[in-house]
Amino acid sequence: MHDIDSKSGLRAEVLGRRAAMPPDRRAAAARPIRDALLQVPELEMAGTVAAYVSIGTEPDTRSLLFALWKRGTYVLVPRLLPDHDLDWASYEGPDSLVPGARGCLEPSEPPRGPGAVASADVVLVPAVAVDRTGLRLGRGGGSYDRALARVGPAILTVALLYDGELVPRLPAEPHDQRVRAVVTPSGGLARLP
Secondary structure (H helix, E strand, O other): OOOHHHHHHHHHHHHHHHHHOOHHHHHHHHHHHHHHHHHHHHHHHEEEOOOOOOOOOOOOOOHHHHHHOOOEEEEEEEEEOOOOOEEEEEEEOHHHHHHHHHHHHEOOOOOOHHHHHHHEEEEEEOOEEEOOEEEEEEEOOOHHHHHOOOOOOOOOEEEEOOOOEOOOOOOOOOOOOOOOEEEEEEEEEEEEO
């Protein structure tokens, strides 16, 4: 069985690969991710989508957020709280985002509380890697494990990844929350068991 060190080793390895990826290749990966997600039936019908504003070398979500908002979807994005939990507020276009904690862009709209994620029809989450059972490797803060614990079992939860980040197996811990699908640039949406 793997231990915590193997999680941090895998995290460092994947984040290193992302950092080495040329910016134009990262930008090119964002388009097929956005296009695949916009065609997912649950996203087409969703009244509310909880998403996130990408940071650093994560697959870019800005054009996706804008596209969802323009088609009339109510989009919630997180604000990191001091205890590393996530509060949520509405995305009202690119100008509604302001610099927040840890260099993240956050919503300037009034907060709706950590429980607001439970009202979403679809939840999009960042991940460093995901395994074939839906176990998600994040950045290690536990923020999204807490948020996903509030989401009902019938809600589609999707991690956004680059190609090669859907892996056979990750080490599990009791607090880990699974996602129900991943989306990658070349594979589109893949639903997980």
